[in-house]
Amino acid sequence: MIIRLRGAVVRDRQGVLRLGPVDLQLGRGLTGIAGHNGAGKSTLLKAICRIYQIPDANLHMELEGIRLTQLEARMSLGYVPQDIALYDDMTLQAYLAYIAGLKGIARERTDAEIERVCAAFGIERMLHRKLKHESVGYRRTAMIAQAFLGDPSFVMLDEPFVGLDMERRNELLAFLSDYAENAVVVVASHFVEQMATGFYDRMLVLKEGLLAGDYEAGDIEDGITAQFAKQ
Structure with a gap:
């Protein structure tokens, strides 16, 4: 890689x-x-x-x-932009399904991929809620989660810590460190x-x-x- x-x-x-x-x-x-x-x-x-x-x-x-x-x-490639760019009237599940489609992930794999990334970032409770109702921290986490759909080999994250408290920042760093054992x-x-x-x-x-x-x-x-x- x-x-x-x-x-x-x-x-x-x-x-x-x-x-x-x-x-x-x-x-x-x-x-x-x-x-x-x-x-x-x-x-x-x-x-x-x-x-x-x-x-x-x-x-x-x-x-x-x-x-x-x-x-x-x-x-x-997975990419997390600096600014939060979400479709606020979508639920998290609908948003992630949309991104999965853009990434070419097969429909039969989409639900499993959504479950995987939501579990990895602890945002399962958001799945059926509209994104506009969530806090900045959870919205940022949703942006980060979408980048990992499809298990990309290259992941670019721009200012991913903005809006996250120290505990979530450290959790994110630990996740990224583990993921990077097999990715750039x-x-x-x-x-x-x-x-x-x-x-x-x-x-x-x-x-x-x-x-x-x-x-x-x-x-x-x-x-x-x-x-x-x-x-």
């Missing part, structure tokens, strides 16, 4: 450079991306998910040594105290759209401290 970026660049509609050039390879494990607002964290995740158009020459994703097409990559999981967050925990296998620091730091597990706490002390 590999994500490889080579000279990746993202510009906004006015032509202003927002990211890059970035050269980066991501493999199995839990990788964090730390940085202040505007550092390029969300832009990097959106580039990997091809929400921003990146030429094939600059973005390479593979499974079991085989390069994925854009469609194959999309079907193998990337978490972008400005919660520095969460990034310096022992859950991460690797930590990247972005500053002004460029990679400012890259730390392996044993060096993350010192690296984060040094980077944010400088900023």
Whole structure:
């Protein structure tokens, strides 16, 4: 499982450079991306998910040594956006069934997949309630749960801790750490105290759209401290 970026660049509609050039390879494990607002964290995740158009020459994703097409990559990827984007008049079950359909999950598997992700995140009680009636924390958790439908090999999470209390943040980190044993999981967050925990296998620091730091597990706490002390 590999994500490889080579000279990746993202510009906004006015032509202003927002990211890059970035050269980066991501493999199995839990990788964090730390940085202040505007550092390029969300832009990097959106580039990997091809929400921003990146030429094939600059973005390479593979499974079991085989390069994925854009469609194959999309079907193998789970994404949690920074902003909560739910269909509020839907029940959780209807929303997850809708997302499962977009992911190409067979109808006969959909109910089992919904049960699996709801159990994993402790939101079974929400299944038959409209999303607009739930708290911000539960709505955020629903957004996170949808990303894991279909058991994706690549999962990108943008600011997943916003709206969650400390207990739920730690539970989420533990889940992501376990899941990342067999997947490429990337978490972008400005919660520095969460990034310096022992859950991460690797930590990247972005500053002004460029990679400012890259730390392996044993060096993350010192690296984060040094980077944010400088900023």
